[in-house]
Amino acid sequence: MYCDDLKRRLVDKEVSKVLGLLKVSAAITFDAGITACLENLESVPWSEEEEEKVISQLQLHDSVSEVLKRVSAEPSTSSRADDIFLNLLIVVLQAKDDKARREMKALISHLLREDASSNYGNHINRLDVSKDALYHLCHGCFSSLVLCLSEAMCVDESKQDRGILTSEISREADNMQWIVDILLHKTMGDEFVTLWADQKELANLHSKIPTMYRHEISRITSQLCIAIGRGRILVPKDIRYSLLSTWLEALYDDFGWMRRASRSMDKKLVEDGLGQTILTLPLLQQQAILINWFHRFLNKGDGCPNIQKAFEVWWRRAFIRQYVAESQLQITVCDIQIETFQ
Template sequence: MMSSEEPTPQKDPFDPSRARAEERVKRVLSRAPFMSPGCGDVKLTCTARDGFSVSVNVDRDVLVSKSRFFEEKLVVGGVVRKSWCVEICECDDVEVYLECLVLMYCQDGQDFRNKIVGEGVDKILGLLKVCDALKFDDGISSCLKYLEAVPWSEGEEERVIMNLNELHLPNDHEVLERVALEASTSSRIDDIFLRLFTGVLQAKDEKARREMKSLISRLLREDNSTPGYNDGYNKLEISKETLYTICHRCVTSLILCLSEATSGDENRGMMSEIAREADNLEWVVDILIEKRICEDFVKLWADQNELAMLHLRVPVMYRHKISRITAQLCIAIGRGNALVPKETRVALLSTWLEALYDDFGWMKRGSRTGDRRLIEDGLCQIILTLPLSQQQTFLMSWFDRFLEKGDDCPNIQRAFEIWWRRAFVRQPVVEPQLQITVCDYPN
């Protein structure tokens, strides 16, 4: 038996986001000057993409005087229509459109800014986009002045730049001055970098020097290591020439320090200065390696025969940081981060490997176990890139040194084992080359 009851109507499911939007709209309209009874001669309807719609009556004179968009809609042939209905469809945010209508009733720009003071950057960006869409010039100007005056978080900064780049507003340059340099030459940028590096290298306060070294290294590394970090930005980089200018200064300073320190009685102050200059050079070389432009420095360092001779005359407790630079380069070459010719690799080891062996005991005192392993792996790799006869020369020398010094010498027996197998166990059989002879064959 069928029931005679009427079916119960289905209620629309409750939509929290719609409810919040309606509440925000209600707050905006509660202070709207056009909500007084009998006010307004233009019916304006704002409809969101989801169908949410709000209709209000606004004053035609206000719309026409403040918005070129409404002027185009309401003025026909120079005559203002007495009654009109306007609908704005597919609004991104009905609340923001209504708020722009409220702000069109402001007496001047100062009144406008007083009403938006304390609002967040994202709210102002939303207003700016709607002001632009409605061609509300006073609103655009006030929003830009507001953005220019308030601080931004890093995330807000990215959104400000993105929105202004999309809008292409004619008067946004004062806002963007905060993040965009005026047209500049690469030499001017290099002058700034050079001044920063020089300041760090010559810093008098040791703690401040270490902090600024760390800061500059992190900032130079950041743009390369963060995916998408520079998307949409013009990247201003320090030039290779400027970095090498700094390197040459550091090498020259190191030679002068060593020359002065070895010319007379031991001067503890000068000895400490050697360690500081070596630390400075190690920092700059680390940046060269990070940027994959250290090949020329490997050649420069391999040619420092005078510096290597002076190095031997300085007590190991002061000079061992110089050998860290050699270790840096061996690690970079061993990892394939620096591609240098065979002759340069041989010259580097010929000039500095014995000094590194001498200093290794002191080097490992201030290092972690992992650092020692990196140095040993780097030495293994760079030696194994050489021709077999040169592998033998360097590894036989290491063999004698290791038996004499033990743990105070880097342990590169892995390279020794590979050389041994290459030389005595797995010698490749060289096939005779195929020869082709062309001759006439009689018929």
């Protein structure tokens, strides 16, 4: 209090000590001390632990808006949150440097997960990306993939052309996988299953180009099957069947390349997800798909996903248990009626 230059005396002091002095100064209405402490806090960097202490204490004081500007957004900024996130995602998807693109994808994914699980502050105005923004990016990726596959059908057979094209398709497929991963984490993936099942043009182009160009695209199908198989996506059976009708043959054809080309691919996870997805369908659809798989697996072996566990479940359902839905329903209804009259 008796220092000629209190602001200078606070240089190099720990944030906790400055906060302690601020508390005392406020209690005795020592204006010069309050001003010096606030100027110090506005200027120095804070650790995350110190930040929490600063916010909790300064919210009790008047005239601290300048200090808290580094942690609070203007209402206009919060209202533009979706635009900010959309622009960030677009920049990542269009990045030229592959290593930097992978790092920023990992960073954004980590921050979105951290944001969803954090307990900080008010969740209402949280900076976030909307469903509309993510699906806007999905449609852009669809267009890019169709263009790449169309070009692949006319590609020159030179190694240089093949290498460039393979890289472009892989890049666009990886972009789509990333957006799908975000959608799944945010439980917004239901609509994407329908969109992916409806990509007839893309699937048709996919079937006409060499596997070496296209196998990364089938990883999108495997993502969806894993999510459906785990119950993370809930879509009607018609959509599930349409997904497999459009993309299952492509997944079979590309499976061997997917295994060889991607170290990160979990073979068992994909097989389990695919098998569980098939088992969610009506029994006759299970039968058609699994008998077709049985013949294919005998000819392809490890080049085809091994879903024999699903085959066993279907077999027991079809020939051992022989559950009759209509009879069981009648029994259940009768039981209910008996209990009612009693």
